[in-house]
Amino acid sequence: xSNLAVGRRLIALHGxxxxxxxxAPLLELAALARSTTVVCPQGPAVTPKGPAWFAxxxxxxxxxxxxxxxxxxxxxxxxxxxxxxxxxxxAGFSQGAAVALAVAFHPDVPVPLHAVVxxxxxxxxxxVTPYQFESRPPGGVHIVHGDDDDVVPLPLGRAAGKLLxxxxxxxxxxxxxxxxHDLRSLCAAAAxxxxx
Numbered sequence: 501x502s503n504l505a506v507g508r509r510l511i512a513l514h515g516x517x518x519x520x521x522x523x524a525p526l527l528e529l530a531a532l533a534r535s536t537t538v539v540c541p542q543g544p545a546v547t548p549k550g551p552a553w554f555a556x557x558x559x560x561x562x563x564x565x566x567x568x569x570x571x572x573x574x575x576x577x578x579x580x581x582x583x584x585x586x587x588x589x590x591a592g593f594s595q596g597a598a599v600a601l602a603v604a605f606h607p608d609v610p611v612p613l614h615a616v617v618x619x620x621x622x623x624x625x626x627x628v629t630p631y632q633f634e635s636r637p638p639g640g641v642h643i644v645h646g647d648d649d650d651v652v653p654l655p656l657g658r659a660a661g662k663l664l665x666x667x668x669x670x671x672x673x674x675x676x677x678x679x680x681h682d683l684r685s686l687c688a689a690a691a692x693x694x695x696x
Contacts (some may be wrong), residue, residue: 508614509537509588511576513596515620515683517550525687526591526619541576543596544568553599561628566602570629573603577611587614589639593683594652597621601660602629604637615639619686620649622656623663633667640670644686646679 510530512523520540530538543553545565554565577588590613592600597618603609604616607630615637641664645657654675661673676689 509539511539511541511573511588511590513553513573513590513592513600514540514543514551515592515594515596516552516556517547518552518593518596519550522683523593525684526593529687529691539576539579541572543599544572553595556595561624563628566599566624566629569599570603570606573599574606574608574610577603577609587612589613589615589617591617591619592621593619593686594621594681598624602631604641605631605633605635607632609635613637616641618643618657618660619683620645620652620657620681621660622652623660633664633669636669640672643671643673644676644690645673646676646681646686648678648680651681 512526512530514520514522520542523540527538527540543551545552545554547555553569554561573590588611590600590604592598598621600616600618601621602624604613612635618641621643641661643657643661645652645654647654658673661671664671674690676686679685679689
């Protein structure tokens with residue numbers, strides 16, 4: 501759990517139609533690693549079942565909604581209450597992991613990141629959000645994905661990892677056998693296997 505270790509601020513992003521409180525398993529993992537501060541912003545989109553980072557209505561992604569989601573996370577990263585903290589880790593689950601990727605490799609990322617930890621991620625199309633790969637988190641990017649995920653299939657997480665590798669980013673994909681789209685199970689496996 502070195503990438504969530506002592507003294508690091510963690511910004512954690514919930515999944516689609518989830519509340520920030522759904523991140524409890526990730527926060528427990530961070531508590532084990534003794535992160536000093538955890539911030540869980542809420543996605544700005546409104547859906548029938550709860551908040552999201554952007555709508556997913558089958559009509560394609562709205563670049564303005566994705567930009568609004570990125571802006572919410574940028575604001576959380578810039579919070580002056582946390583100035584002077586030694587380093588920052590960005591983590592997300594599912595749609596939150598997709599937004600975390602967009603934030604971590606955004607041309608205007610406001611704060612350098614120590615590491616990025618993604619649970620069941622997928623890439624947003626480059627015509628929806630800009631990516632630049634000049635920043636390289638020294639703690640790397642860790643992808644944790646279940647091989648039984650029928651919401652965000654494992655090949656999508658692997659594709660994200662391959663793209664980052666091609667850009668020279670230090671990335672590790674941790675495949676969790678017998679686990680689906682369930683943050684609690686992914687975090688439990690991560691803790692057991694000393695990931696991230």
